[in-house]
Amino acid sequence: MENKGYWCFQLHAHLPFVRHPDYPDFLEEDWLYEAITETYIPLLSVFENFVYDNIDFALTMTITPSLANMLADPLLQSRYYAKLNKLIELSEKEVLRTLNLPQYHQAALMYEQKFKNCKYIWEKYHGNILNGFKKLQDEGKIEIITCCATHGFLPLMTNETAQRAQIKIAVKDYEKHFGRSPKGIWLAECAYTYGVEKFLKEEGIRFFFMESHGILYATPRPKYGVFAPVYCPNGVAAFSRDMETAHQVWSADSGYPGDPDYREFYRDLAYDLDYDYIRPYLHSDGVRRNIGVKYCRITGKVPLNEKQPYNPQWADNKARMHAENFVFNRTKQIEYLNGLMHKEPLVVSMYDAELFGHWWFEGPNFINYIFRTIHNTKSCFKPITPIQYLDMFPTNQVCQPSASSWGDKGYFEVWLNPKNDWIYKHLHKAADRMVEIASENRNAQGIKQRALNQAARELVLAQSSDWAFIMTTGTMVEYAEKRTKEHVYNFTVLYNQIKNNNVDEGFLSNLEYKNNIFPEIDYKVYIKE
Amino acid sequence: MSENLTSKIGSQQKAVNKSGLPFDYGDTKITILPRDPICIFAYWSISSGFVENLKRQYGREVFNDAKLVVRVYDTTDVMFNGSNANRYFDVFVTSDSNSWYINVGEYNRCWCVDIGYLTTDGKFICVARSNKIDMPRYGVSSVTDEQWALLKVEFEKLLKISGVGSIGMSSFDVSKLMRERWEEIVSISLPSSHSHISSLSSFKTHPSYVPQQQPKEDKSKNFWLRADTEIIINGATEPDASLTLKGQPVKLSADGSFSVRFYLPNGEDKYTIEAVSADGTMKKSITFEVKKDTK
Numbered sequence: 001m002e003n004k005g006y007w008c009f010q011l012h013a014h015l016p017f018v019r020h021p022d023y024p025d026f027l028e029e030d031w032l033y034e035a036i037t038e039t040y041i042p043l044l045s046v047f048e049n050f051v052y053d054n055i056d057f058a059l060t061m062t063i064t065p066s067l068a069n070m071l072a073d074p075l076l077q078s079r080y081y082a083k084l085n086k087l088i089e090l091s092e093k094e095v096l097r098t099l100n101l102p103q104y105h106q107a108a109l110m111y112e113q114k115f116k117n118c119k120y121i122w123e124k125y126h127g128n129i130l131n132g133f134k135k136l137q138d139e140g141k142i143e144i145i146t147c148c149a150t151h152g153f154l155p156l157m158t159n160e161t162a163q164r165a166q167i168k169i170a171v172k173d174y175e176k177h178f179g180r181s182p183k184g185i186w187l188a189e190c191a192y193t194y195g196v197e198k199f200l201k202e203e204g205i206r207f208f209f210m211e212s213h214g215i216l217y218a219t220p221r222p223k224y225g226v227f228a229p230v231y232c233p234n235g236v237a238a239f240s241r242d243m244e245t246a247h248q249v250w251s252a253d254s255g256y257p258g259d260p261d262y263r264e265f266y267r268d269l270a271y272d273l274d275y276d277y278i279r280p281y282l283h284s285d286g287v288r289r290n291i292g293v294k295y296c297r298i299t300g301k302v303p304l305n306e307k308q309p310y311n312p313q314w315a316d317n318k319a320r321m322h323a324e325n326f327v328f329n330r331t332k333q334i335e336y337l338n339g340l341m342h343k344e345p346l347v348v349s350m351y352d353a354e355l356f357g358h359w360w361f362e363g364p365n366f367i368n369y370i371f372r373t374i375h376n377t378k379s380c381f382k383p384i385t386p387i388q389y390l391d392m393f394p395t396n397q398v399c400q401p402s403a404s405s406w407g408d409k410g411y412f413e414v415w416l417n418p419k420n421d422w423i424y425k426h427l428h429k430a431a432d433r434m435v436e437i438a439s440e441n442r443n444a445q446g447i448k449q450r451a452l453n454q455a456a457r458e459l460v461l462a463q464s465s466d467w468a469f470i471m472t473t474g475t476m477v478e479y480a481e482k483r484t485k486e487h488v489y490n491f492t493v494l495y496n497q498i499k500n501n502n503v504d505e506g507f508l509s510n511l512e513y514k515n516n517i518f519p520e521i522d523y524k525v526y527i528k529e
Numbered sequence: 530m531s532e533n534l535t536s537k538i539g540s541q542q543k544a545v546n547k548s549g550l551p552f553d554y555g556d557t558k559i560t561i562l563p564r565d566p567i568c569i570f571a572y573w574s575i576s577s578g579f580v581e582n583l584k585r586q587y588g589r590e591v592f593n594d595a596k597l598v599v600r601v602y603d604t605t606d607v608m609f610n611g612s613n614a615n616r617y618f619d620v621f622v623t624s625d626s627n628s629w630y631i632n633v634g635e636y637n638r639c640w641c642v643d644i645g646y647l648t649t650d651g652k653f654i655c656v657a658r659s660n661k662i663d664m665p666r667y668g669v670s671s672v673t674d675e676q677w678a679l680l681k682v683e684f685e686k687l688l689k690i691s692g693v694g695s696i697g698m699s700s701f702d703v704s705k706l707m708r709e710r711w712e713e714i715v716s717i718s719l720p721s722s723h724s725h726i727s728s729l730s731s732f733k734t735h736p737s738y739v740p741q742q743q744p745k746e747d748k749s750k751n752f753w754l755r756a757d758t759e760i761i762i763n764g765a766t767e768p769d770a771s772l773t774l775k776g777q778p779v780k781l782s783a784d785g786s787f788s789v790r791f792y793l794p795n796g797e798d799k800y801t802i803e804a805v806s807a808d809g810t811m812k813k814s815i816t817f818e819v820k821k822d823t824k
Contacts, residue, residue: 096774096775100792100793100798217665217669218666221670242691242692274759301713301717424562425572492551
């Protein structure tokens, strides 16, 4: 069929840096372990099978520097491996226990197979799945992009040097993990503010993503709306989100993930089983919390105890149907746009990666069927990455995009409201101070250099937008507040020691051991130009 | 919009315990941040030494009835020097406040503010001047580019399908969606021990979920009893032997012991355990016959 347009699929994989070597068992580290089992490995597995089956596909994926640092960390790797082995042990027991429960037995077998597949992939990459994603990128199948170093929220930073440092640190770290420079970036929370494109250009980054109104409200008005990228005045390209595809997946009424045949997120085995039996698989405090094994389907609007058994085959059928529907809708959308624009439109769909698999259990399989459907039906549009698009269509309109984000209401309120606004006084002060001590010590050596590097780590960790986000959403606020205060405090102590030329090596070494993000960080990125 | 010009969105008393962090850094400074196209957040600190100096300079009595104000300047398209703003307005803030949300009342402008004292005779004593900010845009630009012009009707169609009507919908919706689903489940579920907090999901997808206390049921009407059965089979063999139960392989612990549990349905069933030695030459088996009859 004649090609009528392009579809750009972007997944944003991110978790804040959570690593607590001083505790044997730490609840918030589960964010990573759950995401590996439920999202990252299933996605990697889907992509690898595309290659194996010769399915054409193109997609873009952020792996944020903080996530990459955790995935590459030996301590977290070994902790994950131990957790996964426990899950496998449980799933084997469950296969036996459910022999007399045929309605749950298929689901039990599915989990056993799923966890064992995780182990297979984990071992294949010797515990570092970044190498799996890197391999796909090296083969030209996916485009991995970077993000602000610690998901720092650029529009609410007042110090330009500190904004730039979030980009510079990210680029260096990307090169270490992926062996080349990043071509694109996901600005944390999709938050663009005037002037950041300057820092992107300095680092050779050619494009970034935006929320729809960032482009719709651009000056001059964008001829093709969100269906073609624009160039910022300095030549960095901005791609913006199509709302229709966003709603198709996430709308409360018509979105796919609420289908009755899909797995029910809220009915977890940890609450259903006998305490003594499940106890070895809980955290050391023995409190029942979700363990990620769930045997029921959404069923409908019924109480939890009336949820019906999950049928893996039904769910698989639905994932295929929904993927076919998604492709059909893109076909109609792209044909319509093509008629209106008199050129090939570009539809950009972007999502948090963790929502596929973690919340929407069948999400990775849905992605699987999307690309297979596009491939097999010879549809009228092609999947494409932003770089492939720019190489094919180098002429685009020049506009000044509007500051915006993909947060609630479209601007910065999620990260700036009475629940979290107190942090900015401290973050701004710390950033100014970091620039001050870096500029005063242009060629520090030895322990002072180490202290300056650690101060930079503490600053970027404090700047993570996740803490302000959590304070707003209201779950686990205490942890987010603690992290903010702790990193600002650590920074401030180091600042004073550096200013007074009396760095306490014990204090410093302990921080280097605990907060070891970006082992190669160079404080010189904070020297004021 | 203009009647709202000086309306304040309000500053909130914060009871956040900031132990370990200083209340302020002894600076005399004001900073502004854009919250959205219409609202600025300003925070400031004024050192006591600075105020003392002002009092010496202007006379103590001047400050007795002076009001603390944030003076907001529209600096769009000007190189602001303190006196060439397009216009300004004052926001009166309480003397013990150190931050304020300010509704600027007009879209697509640039702003700068001063914090200072307004004396009873109308004199403004500036304490500190802020950074300058250019607000996020609101609304489709009226500026068009000749080279990239599209017919008006076609552009309007494109805008519509670009989602100009649904701005502000976001990935945040997902968290709302998750929360609504959970609330719906809670509202129709019987009391149970389920509290379903998964750590990643509570971070990524649902804000402020707290397991809710169920309303107390009227016990006389809802008296209930549940019972069911499982069977646990345990034992031990040589640690290097292989073991099957009902034909399914079972992993042995390091000491050769094993423990397996099954759901026990009604009726009769056989559980045959078979162990085979590591070299495959020896074999032993035990069979349990189990009958469950629920009455």
